[in-house]
Amino acid sequence: MGRVTGDTTGLTEAFETYRGLLFSVAYRMLGSVADAEDIVQDAWLRWSGADRTGVEDPRAYLVRTVTNTAIDRLRTVRSRRESYVGPWLPEPVLTSPDVADDVELADSVSLAMLVVLETLSPLERAVFVLREVFGFSHAEIADALDRSEASVRQVAVRARRHVTERRTRFTADRVEQRRVTEEFLSATLGGDIERLLSVLAPDVVLVPDGGGKRLAPRRPLTGAEVARFLIGIGQRPYDGVAPEDMTVEITDVNGAPGVVIRGGDTVLSAMTAEIADGRVHTLHLVANPDKLESIVEHRVLSFGHWAAEG
Known part of the structure; x- marks a missing residue:
């Protein structure tokens, strides 16, 4: 999605430009505010310490970092959730009117959708979130996840079908x-x-x-x-x-x-x-x-x- 080459100008500004996007990806991946913020902070540490000489696409580089870290985190938190007392739900967040006014965006962050996303594998969840919520191309996702574009397309179809089967859509405005x-x-x-x-x-x-x-x-x-x-x-x-x-x-x-x-x-x-x-x-x-x-x-x-x- 982006390759690391050399310009260090605007280090903080580049990261802050995408901080909201990075949190949004991580939150939908994990359903946890605390975990999402930890991952964004980890992305900052990696960004500030990496050889960024001429990173052509900071957005792609940072999304790749966050997504792969979230996949790793999902694999570790699932065992913890198995011993959770009672039903486990994602952490709720306050949202602004600009989220509620966009039907697809609002649905993507709803607690009901996040519950369904919990039933996906970490890889399926990553592909679904990047493709269906944030509109990344199959090629971009393949680059981010170090997989072939063909395999990403297969995962995308499987994840979308899974979500469609389990996500009841309510139509109230x-x-x-x-x-x-x-x-x-x-x-x-x-x-x-x-x-x-x-x-x-x-x-x-x-x-x-x-x-x-x-x-x-x-x-x-x-x-x-x-x-x-x-x-x-x-x-x-x-x-x-x-x-x-x-x-x-x-x-x-x-x-x-x-x-x-x-x-x-x-x-x-x-x-x-x-x-x-x-x-x-x-x-x-x-x-x-x-x-x-x-x-x-x-x-x-x-x-x-x-x-x-x-």
Whole structure:
């Protein structure tokens, strides 16, 4: 994708130009903010210490570095996730309106999509992310991964088919997503189980991730038990925070309207919903405090940018 030759001018500027892109690739590869940031930092160390004499394409060189490091990291974290307490979900991130306004971009960063990407092999995930999300050519990907273009095409077809088979696409537009999320939240906070049931699809699924560090079911919930669980947690203290001391807001999380619950200076949980036909079909609830640090810090992912707000 790029060859290392000699000009050291603009070392920092060149890296900073692509930092947001590098984080975006690494985050979609790993579903972890902390791991993605570690990999971007590692890329900086390699970039600053490499023989860059005349690197013709810094973007290609840096994406190659990040992608291959992410593949190696995926192979090591998967064994760790096998011993995870309860369902494992990716780390949620706050996203800016420019992400939500682009349907394909928003879908690529959704928690539901990241969950599906977890079922791919590291190689399949890399090819899918680079090809389908960032539009790299098969030839560029082949160069990045040191594989033949023909083999990359085969992997791309296999990965795309796998994702298509497992990724349910919900068609609600942003206005509908916001309306249903507000209705869902109002019913939950009001303790109105009948109203809540009316906004939840009969086969609704809630996937909770407390990681054994905060109270959360250790299996997915379905149907009416989702409503009972949500009403219950809204009426009693959670992690030492009384309901009256909680603040609840609807904000963009992973490319769609989501719900963030705060208690004092911390974030208690973040939740996203998949919506169709005026109802919630899937909920992803992340309460593991280790996965909420970027939201605590008000860091936002946008086109090519990743930083704290304001």
